[in-house]
Amino acid sequence: MEHLRELRRRLTIATLSILLGTIVGWYFFDPIFDILKEPYETGIASLLTSKDVDAKIVISGGIGTAFSFRLKLALVIGLILASPVWINQIWRFVLPALHRSEKRWAYLLTATGVPLFLAGIYVGYLVLPKGIEVLIGFVPSSIDSLTSLSDYLNFVLRTLLVFGIAAEIPLVVVMLNRLGIVSAAQLARARPWTIIGIFVFAAIATPSTDPLTMLFLAIPMVILYLLSEIIAKLTDRRRGKAKRRELADDELSSLDD
Template identity: 35%
Template sequence: MVGSRLQSPQPAGKRVKVKRQRKPKNPTGEMTLVEHLQELRRRLILAVAFMAAGTVVGFIWYGTAPFGLPPLGELLRGPYCSLPEHLRVTASPDGECRLLATRAMEMFMLRLKVGALAGMVLSSPFWLYQIWAFIVPGLEKRERRWTYIFVSIAALLFVAGAVMSYFFMSFGLEFLLSVGEEYQQTWLTGGDYYNYFIALIIVFGVSFEVPLIIVMLNLMGILRYEAIKGKRSIIAIALMILAAIATPADPYSMMAMSLCLWLLVELAYQFCRLNDRRRDKRRPEWMDFDDEQGSGPVHASGPIGASDPVVASGPVGASGPVAPSAAAGASASSRPTPQPGLAAQPSPPPATPGPGTPGGAFDDVL
């Protein structure tokens, strides 16, 4: 009976379910080199998959308006179509503002580029999480908190710079297209306009990270407020030169970037000032000295024992001569204090040391 129960055949048509053993968790996050490479490959595949899905969504969004949102194509050509009519050429039958396409694949490639950019932005929380999940096991708790704070602030500053560039783009285009309009008129193609659009967004977004770099250097103790508080004019000129090099050759974009950077850098200055004041309250005075600063003149030390010579000791049990003042004081202090109403008793004579006692006849033997 026991053998028949153990070897009972499985009914036909049913599959045997085998439980898979779960991989034990690794609480410390330690991995070998091969495991690190496998983890990196898995994270990269997931990040690329999220970007591809976002690109498909952006490609569809280019010509449609989901959930009441304007199409991406409409947002892209917004700064160009806001120009005065005499600065843009209109050749469409209905008179609508459109960009020019001179090649067969140009419209498709422009739509693909815009969709890929929108897909990266839409899927950024997912592929950024993959990067974060790969890096975070090697960080401590304090490092994770600071990394999360700085990455969040950097993303917000980049978005603020991109939005700022979108609103000032039309002013820069108007200046550039109005130069020499008496003799020629510019008809922008989709590729040229897209390159100008993306370049201005990236320049504004990256330049807005400069204040964050100043704050990071101050927190690391490399840059202090005392070193930069008297150089505001020099830094302002440097920011204007940076804006003139990074932006196109129009004064509106340059001035907009210079003013925004100056305001953000001033906020970074105030943060450095408050942070240094808080740090100095908890900083001991000896840490303010320079590493090469001496503590004062160093004098040579004398020989050991020169200031306190060693005196030879006398014989055991022998008492040295007592000074008269000390003996008088000792005898006076040893006398009993007379009480009122009692007669003073005569003090007994001092005992004479006999032979064998300290200070007696045989004292020289000891």
Template identity: 30%
Template sequence: MSENKKKNLFDSIKSKGKSLEAEMSFFDHIDILRKHLLRALAVVTLFTCGAFYFSDFIWHSIIMAPKDPNFWTYRMMCKLVEAFPNVISQEFCITKIEAKIINTQMAGQFTLLMNSSIVAGLMLGVPYILFEVWLFIKPALLEAERKSASGFVAFASLLFILGVLFGYYIICPMSVNFLINFTVSPDIENTFQIDSYLSTVLTLTIGTGIIFQLPVVIYVLSKLGVMTPQFMRKSRRYAAILILVIAAIVTPTADPYTMLIVALPLFLLYELSIMISANIQKKKLLAEKEFYKN
């Protein structure tokens, strides 16, 4: 066999070995990901079973609470009216919420019970799901990247919890009160299906938790070089308009105070995102200077 043929044969064997190694590495990663997903699913299932066991408390004290005039948010709103009667309108104090919520399907209430338990399990399991995500991506990061992202799970979980609480105690009761009491004509009685009510509560609550992940998204985009603080500062006026539009949509009331209460945390999140992006850019510039010095 000639030298050229031998060389071609060896090159072919090497390339085949590299491709096989890559395939093995790919399937190894898939297997590791499967294990992380199974652990996360087990924890979510455990929380779901716990939510099913405490379903009476979840339904009466959590899900149906924004429909009750004695809900914490409504009581605080009335106290604000009492404290600032010349500034805040009396309409801001909510003392009556009248609406009939019905079920029109034979298995509707059981389905709602199962769905609400699963959603509760997912929400309670978010910190652990994020922890499993961190464990999966951690080996692929450099030592410096691991240190800079070491608080990812705690920070993302805290933002999600704050978002859920803000959505549940601020956005949800204001929207529910407006939608339940709003009438086009006094001849039309508001009667809502329970799945519509549950969907509204969950959408507003979980949606706000997801929106509060904005600093985490900006952190990742800044690390990738997609987002810069200069761009975010230039886009601040457009971001302000977008935030006000979002606040107006999620709080469909004519009261400007309600919209501003919702918009304020979003403005703060945007400014926090600018600070995070600026900090990442600063570290990148310092690392480049150190690299060129050496």
């Protein structure tokens, strides 16, 4: 019952923080929506001059669609703004069950994973205009392209999430190496197939079909994988030295005749 009460308290604080963040997102809807709309306007700018295509974002689905969209975007903003609070509440509920070394690694992984995730989202935001330009470029001339507002938001969030998750590759590899599941030698042997898999994933995950957008995702992933391989090699070397010192301490002394 004590754990349940603690969980209820943590969930209450997290929910209130998300609610407060949602209110802030509702209030600042216009400037935030302008930021989300910027990649679309940049992407179709060249199409409006090079092709006879009229591309617009429209609201479709009924009278309450605009309200639902604004509420959905405000909720997403609230989750992002309140993420330090609700993540902190999760950690505060979990950390008492961890050992000291596990706590240290949990803090380290969190401090590393958040910047990597944000960097991936930033790269995804930079890639969006090119992806939108290529995708809408398939629309035949003299045909209007009308994109639903809700579909556009889902497209943007999905793209940013894919890039953010892809940036976590070195964190996953280092964690697997730390747990002893994979070694640096295994990572080196699997490097060619891993790189091929990264490019296949980038080709599937990117919003457009052009190779430039795919490279924007694949090349950083390959670089991060190579960095994680170097970190794994240093970790294995340190682990090997520790084992050799333990064996040296356990050596038998020679017997006197």
